[in-house]
Amino acid sequence: MSGRGKAAEEPSAHSLETVARKRSRSLAALGYTKPQTYEELRAVLASGTVHFPKRLRQVAIFLWQHPSEVALGTIAQVADQAGVQPSTLVRFAQIFGYSGFSDFQLLFKDRMKGSWPDMQGSQDETGEPNANLHFLNGMVGACQASLGRIGNDFDIAAFETMVDHLAAAELIYVIGSKRAFPVTTYLSLTLSQQGVRNVLVDNVGSTALDQVGCITPRDAVLAVSFSPYNSITPDLVAVAHERKARILTITDSTFSPLAKLSDTWLEVVEQDFGGFRSLAASLAVGMALVHGVVARRTG
Amino acid sequence: MSGRGKAAEEPSAHSLETVARKRSRSLAALGYTKPQTYEELRAVLASGTVHFPKRLRQVAIFLWQHPSEVALGTIAQVADQAGVQPSTLVRFAQIFGYSGFSDFQLLFKDRMKGSWPDMQGSQDETGEPNANLHFLNGMVGACQASLGRIGNDFDIAAFETMVDHLAAAELIYVIGSKRAFPVTTYLSLTLSQQGVRNVLVDNVGSTALDQVGCITPRDAVLAVSFSPYNSITPDLVAVAHERKARILTITDSTFSPLAKLSDTWLEVVEQDFGGFRSLAASLAVGMALVHGVVARRTG
DNA sequence: CCTGTTTTCGAATGATATTTCTATTTTTTG
DNA sequence: CAAAAAATAGAAATATCATTCGAAAACAGG
Numbered sequence: 001m002s003g004r005g006k007a008a009e010e011p012s013a014h015s016l017e018t019v020a021r022k023r024s025r026s027l028a029a030l031g032y033t034k035p036q037t038y039e040e041l042r043a044v045l046a047s048g049t050v051h052f053p054k055r056l057r058q059v060a061i062f063l064w065q066h067p068s069e070v071a072l073g074t075i076a077q078v079a080d081q082a083g084v085q086p087s088t089l090v091r092f093a094q095i096f097g098y099s100g101f102s103d104f105q106l107l108f109k110d111r112m113k114g115s116w117p118d119m120q121g122s123q124d125e126t127g128e129p130n131a132n133l134h135f136l137n138g139m140v141g142a143c144q145a146s147l148g149r150i151g152n153d154f155d156i157a158a159f160e161t162m163v164d165h166l167a168a169a170e171l172i173y174v175i176g177s178k179r180a181f182p183v184t185t186y187l188s189l190t191l192s193q194q195g196v197r198n199v200l201v202d203n204v205g206s207t208a209l210d211q212v213g214c215i216t217p218r219d220a221v222l223a224v225s226f227s228p229y230n231s232i233t234p235d236l237v238a239v240a241h242e243r244k245a246r247i248l249t250i251t252d253s254t255f256s257p258l259a260k261l262s263d264t265w266l267e268v269v270e271q272d273f274g275g276f277r278s279l280a281a282s283l284a285v286g287m288a289l290v291h292g293v294v295a296r297r298t299g
Numbered sequence: 300m301s302g303r304g305k306a307a308e309e310p311s312a313h314s315l316e317t318v319a320r321k322r323s324r325s326l327a328a329l330g331y332t333k334p335q336t337y338e339e340l341r342a343v344l345a346s347g348t349v350h351f352p353k354r355l356r357q358v359a360i361f362l363w364q365h366p367s368e369v370a371l372g373t374i375a376q377v378a379d380q381a382g383v384q385p386s387t388l389v390r391f392a393q394i395f396g397y398s399g400f401s402d403f404q405l406l407f408k409d410r411m412k413g414s415w416p417d418m419q420g421s422q423d424e425t426g427e428p429n430a431n432l433h434f435l436n437g438m439v440g441a442c443q444a445s446l447g448r449i450g451n452d453f454d455i456a457a458f459e460t461m462v463d464h465l466a467a468a469e470l471i472y473v474i475g476s477k478r479a480f481p482v483t484t485y486l487s488l489t490l491s492q493q494g495v496r497n498v499l500v501d502n503v504g505s506t507a508l509d510q511v512g513c514i515t516p517r518d519a520v521l522a523v524s525f526s527p528y529n530s531i532t533p534d535l536v537a538v539a540h541e542r543k544a545r546i547l548t549i550t551d552s553t554f555s556p557l558a559k560l561s562d563t564w565l566e567v568v569e570q571d572f573g574g575f576r577s578l579a580a581s582l583a584v585g586m587a588l589v590h591g592v593v594a595r596r597t598g
Numbered sequence: 599c600c601t602g603t604t605t606t607c608g609a610a611t612g613a614t615a616t617t618t619c620t621a622t623t624t625t626t627t628g
Numbered sequence: 629c630a631a632a633a634a635a636t637a638g639a640a641a642t643a644t645c646a647t648t649c650g651a652a653a654a655c656a657g658g
Contacts, residue, residue, distance in 0.1 A: 053625085053635060071371065072408045075616060085637055090617060100617060102644095109371045112411065131594070132462065133455055136587040140446045143579050147439045156432055163431065178488065182481035182582075189477065190575065204503050276489065276586040280442050280579040283481075287575040288435040295430065352605060352655095374646060384607060389647060399647060 035096060038067070038111035044096075045254065052255075055084050059092045061227055061255050065269065071108035075101045135274060142273040146281035149269055159285075161264045162222075162248040163292035169220030169246065172198040173212065176224035177231035183224045183250075183279060187286045194294045198222075201236060212236045217244040222289070224250045224282065225258050226270065237261050250282060334395060337366070337410035343395075354383050358391045370407035374400045434573060441572040445580035448568055460563045461547040461588060466595035468519030468545060471497040472511065475523035476530035482523045482549075482578055486585045493593045497521075500535060511535045516543040521588070523549045523581065524557050525569070536560050549581060 035041040044050065045060055052060055062082035063070055070078050079086040086101075093104035166172055172191065176184035181202070188200035201208050215221070221240045225233045234257040241247055241261045249258045249265035259265050268285050270278045334340040343349065344359055351359055361381035362369055369377055378385040385400075392403035465471055471490065475483035480501070487499035500507050514520070520539045524532045533556040540546055540560045548557045548564035558564050567584050569577045 055636065068412055072412055074614085076614090086616075087618085087638080088636070091635085102616070113367050113371060130455060132458060132587065132591045133453075135590050136449065136453070136458075136583065139583045139586050139590075140449055143446050143583050144443055147442050147579075150435065150439055154432075154435070156429060159431060159435075179485070181488070182485040185484055186478070186481040186578065189480070274590060276590060278579075279485065279582055280446070280577075283578055283582075284435065284438045284442050287438050288431060291434050291438075291573060291575060292431045354606065373644085375644090385646070386608080386648080387606075390606090401646070 035107070038107045041096070041107060055088050056092055056095070057255050058082060058084055059088060061253055064253055064255075065227070067108050068112065070105065071112045075105075138273040139276060139278070142271040142276075143278040143280040145271045146269065146278045147284060149271075150281050150284065155266060158264050158266050159288070159292070162266065162289060163296055165220050165246040165248055165263060166222060166289065166293045167296035170216070170218040171220075172196065173201055173215060173219060173221045173240065173245070174198055174224075175201045175208075175212075175221060175233055175236050175240075177203070177233050179226050179277060179279070180224040180231075180233070180282075183282045183286055184222075186283060187222065187224075187290060190287065190290045191293075194290060196290070196293055196297070203232065208232060208236055209239065212239045212243075215240050215243045215245045220246040220248060222248050222250075223258055223262070224286075225256055226252045226277075227256070229257050234258060234261075250285060334406070337406045340395070340406060354387050355391055355394070357381060357383055358387060366407055367411065369404060370411045437572040438575060438577070441570040441575075442577040442579040444570045445568070445577045446583060448570075449580050449583065454565060457563050457565050458584075458587070458591070461565065462591035462595055464519050464545045464547055464562060465521060465588065465592045469515070469517040470519075471495065472500055472514060472518060472520045472539065472544070473497055473523075474500045474507075474511075474520060474532055474535050474539075476502070476532050478525050478576060478578070479523035479530075479532070479581075482581045482585055483521075485582060486521065486523075486589065489586065489589045490592075493589060495589070495592055495596070502531065507531060507535055508538065511538045511542075514539050514542045514544045519545040519547060521547050521549075522557055522561070523585075524555055525551045525576070526555070528556050533557060533560075549584060 035044055042064070045064060059082055062078075066081070069081055073081070075086045075089055079089050082089075089101050089104075093099075093101050096104065098104040174184045174188045174191070184200060185202075188198055191198040199211060201211050212221075219240075221237060223233060223237050225231070225237075237247060237249075237258055238261060247258075247262040249256070249262040250268055251258050251265055252267065252269050254267070256265075266285060268281050270281055272278065334343055341363070344363060358381055361377075365380070368380055372380070374385045374388055378388050381388075388400050392398075392400050395403065397403040473483045473487045473490070483499060484501075487497055490497045498510065500510050511520075518539075520536060522532060522536050524530070524536075536546060536548075536557055537560060546557075546561040548555070548561040549567055550557050550564055551566065551568050553566070555564075565584065567580050569580055571577065
């Protein structure tokens with residue numbers, strides 16, 4: 001919001017050179033051009049051509065998932081929510097060629113302004129006095145928003161590929177921890193009910209590694225993983241990958257460590273409300289996968 | 300964003316009097332209460348009961364017509380666009396009982412955050428030739444329908460009672476099998492993450508009966524069960540009932556064997572599509588329960 | 599036309615946010 | 629395993645912002 005600094009001038013040939021010599025790492029120096037719009041930024045992030053270290057990746061994930069927080073908040077608030085230092089945000093912005101966070105933030109503000117061109121008139125009077133009911137409504141809203149996103153942009157090609165691989169597999173290993181575990185549980189259950197043989201890797205008795213150690217190249221792994229990616233799932237999937245199994249993943253961003261291990265992956269972004277995350281979209285996609293596999297095998 | 304000032308305390312009877320004597324004009328002094336939401340503010344402005352002098356009216360009109368500018372901009376930018384001095388904006392905010400512009404601006408930011416939780420809404424009703432996509436849309440529809448039913452008829456009283464009992468319990472046993480298991484898994488996980496001690500009765504090693512054999516009258520059981528009711532869940536709950544624990548149930552019909560064993564129960568009806576049942580509504584209600592318990596215990 | 603009150607303006611002030619810089623930690627490389 | 633490079637955290641510095649306050653202007657009533 002402040003401290004814009006007088007160094008806000010466009011990166012001239014000279015300053016580019018200087019930066020490149022001094023810090024040696026800026027996307028501009030690598031031939032990238034500074035994203036002028038939010039969509040361009042998203043495209044760059046999604047391309048996966050840029051590999052960030054831990055904290056910067058953390059920032060990228062947060063920007064991806066909570067653009068409105070970035071637009072509305074101060075650098076301190078955003079840094080806090082993303083779990084990094086304010087200076088890390090500045091570094092991130094500068095890597096993309098901006099003079100600092102304020103400059104960078106304009107992308108997000110413009111985006112918001114653009115997609116909400118000062119409506120006037122629409123009124124919804126939903127006075128909600130009860131706190132519990134309020135939360136419930138918020139949670140329902142988060143679920144519906146998550147489901148809504150599926151309708152908008154869904155990678156049907158990736159989905160079909162996943163169905164193909166799963167249908168062709170001799171045995172399907174279903175892997176997921178923490179928040180993803182309810183999803184894998186339901187997947188495994190419905191697969192079994194539909195007569196599709198599968199193994200739910202639940203790590204009871206800490207036997208997960210031994211289980212995935214039995215995977216053969218004819219098998220497929222259906223992995224589900226959400227940010228933060230600090231569970232055992234990536235390790236298990238890495239083993240499966242070494243053993244040359246097909247890896248099919250449901251995850252919530254390009255930055256998932258599973259993305260690069262996977263033959264195909266689907267992005268399913270779940271919304272949260274008050275820190276409680278929806279699973280509705282993932283479950284729906286999961287059911288569709290099961291249905292697809294059954295249809296492919298029987299049809 | 301800054302200079303919040305130490306004069307942020309609510310207008311007490313005394314300060315009201317003082318202000319009224321000194322400046323003689325604040326809506327609080329006129330019996331108005333400080334608007335807590337953007338909608339309330341709009342209502343006050345629209346009512347036309349307040350007559351502002353020229354510059355303040357200018358402010359009111361600008362706020363009405365360009366709420367997003369107010370949310371995203373700094374006081375200087377907003378003042379500039381509205382054609383007034385920054386201090387005029389501060390005065391305006393203070394008339395409504397806020398300590399200053401920053402405080403006032405939160406109304407607009409919250410409003411934006413709330414109604415822009417990441418894109419949502421637009422559904423394309425294109426006739427879908429792809430079978431997989433068709434099923435996915437059907438599944439999404441089933442989820443949304445299930446969620447929608449919550450909004451219509453929800454027994455908030457039963458919900459509150461359940462929260463009370465759960466919050467009062469020494470230890471919470473979470474029980475559910477088959478389709479209900481993903482729900483109990485997520486319930487147990489989030490409860491633990493929120494610091495609420497609980498036992499997930501998962502029947503690994505067929506130890507479920509022994510686990511529930513440890514239940515005391517000070518404990519509570521949170522049971523989830525769906526039709527058909529042929530699983531082990533009713534048996535486990537029956538044991539818990541004999542041991543005089545509180546029984547709180549989420550189920551899908553009056554005919555559930557759990558209903559008669561329960562102190563309180565909530566009906567959550569999940570819709571299915573092609574034989575695949577949604578869990579969205581149960582999960583949403585479950586999260587609301589967890590949230591309620593945490594709020595009750597900490598608040 | 600004058601006087602008391604209300605409103606507005608704009609500079610001074612106090613507070614906050616952003617950025618820069620450096621020591622430390624982590625990672626990579628030979 | 630050691631040395632070099634990169635990345636990070638944290639604090640200090642700096643720029644910007646929000647608020648206050650006194651004086652000038654506009655207004656209303658007599």
